[in-house]
Amino acid sequence: MVTTSSNGSNEAFLADYELSATTPENLGAALDQTYRALEKAEVFFGHGSDSAWDEAVFLLLSAAGLPLDSGDAVLDHALDKDVWECTLAWLQARIVERKPLPYLTGRAWFAGLEFKCDERALVPRSPLAEVIGTQYTPWWSGDSPSSLLDLCCGGGCIGIAAAMYQEELKVVLADIDADALALARENVELYELQERVTIVQSDLMAALGNEKFDIILCNPPYVDAADLASMPQEYHAEPPQGLGSGDDGLDITRRILAAAGKHLSPQGVLFLELGNSWEALDAELADLSLSWLEFAEGGHGVLVVRADELASISARLSSSSAES
Structure with a gap:
């Protein structure tokens, strides 16, 4: 007081x-x-x-x-x-x-849903809420997806929202941080989704075995060093491991793109948020035709990749790494 x-x-x-x-x-x-x-x-x-x-x-x-x-x-x-x-x-x-x-009130909203929120994870915010609301169209075709991975899930809002918007969808929440996953578990329990939402502690996809998903939604750390240094003080109250990702913001993104092909179903789709670092990836893969989403409700820097496109992206990233 x-x-x-x-x-x-x-x-x-x-x-x-x-x-x-x-x-x-x-x-x-x-x-x-x-x-x-x-x-x-x-x-x-x-x-x-x-x-x-x-x-x-x-x-x-x-x-x-x-x-x-x-x-x-x-x-x-x-x-x-x-x-x-x-x-x-x-x-x-x-x-x-x-x-x-x-962090002070202990609650936040994402995709129209209320979540528990504290310093164990980033405050929920992502244009991926709009992707969930539109049921992944037009990128996903056919029947509704049956499985979804929320990678780098933090407090779990993205995957939980996906589960709430689509009955019977099976969801895995994965994150390397045990504290963030404890918060995610509280949010899963808040919406009584224990039967459909599984929590896995994993360094990206390392602990997922050969499991495949129709949809991967990922809001990873993507802030480059320059942006991280100049961010308003409010952002430095959040877990630093949830923000920075190397000089150009793409260290974790490159790992995700290299591994994601193994974990997508043949018709699967990856939605990967990169914020301001999207330009660095677009320049690095300038010889490929990347698809960047436009949002009616605001937001930018979300890459959408179909399963059959990941091999060429992974190969190009490997080539780029070898050249540097």
């Missing part, structure tokens, strides 16, 4: 951001203070909200235990002291420590 009785630094924080130590009379007044503090602090928005207003609403409604789609009627609700103390504590951590808000 944020207190002002004996802690000068807390008093200074409240004064700096024009926050009242006493509880505002209603939620609307508290929201106004919260919004103005976030605006003044110039925090970075990239973990579930894109403006100070949206983040203020998310923060305050979460502290009050109210649904995020609450209407304007809640603005007149009286505010309990403990709700305001929680709001101030979260604001201080958000502004001073630059912690992403989902």
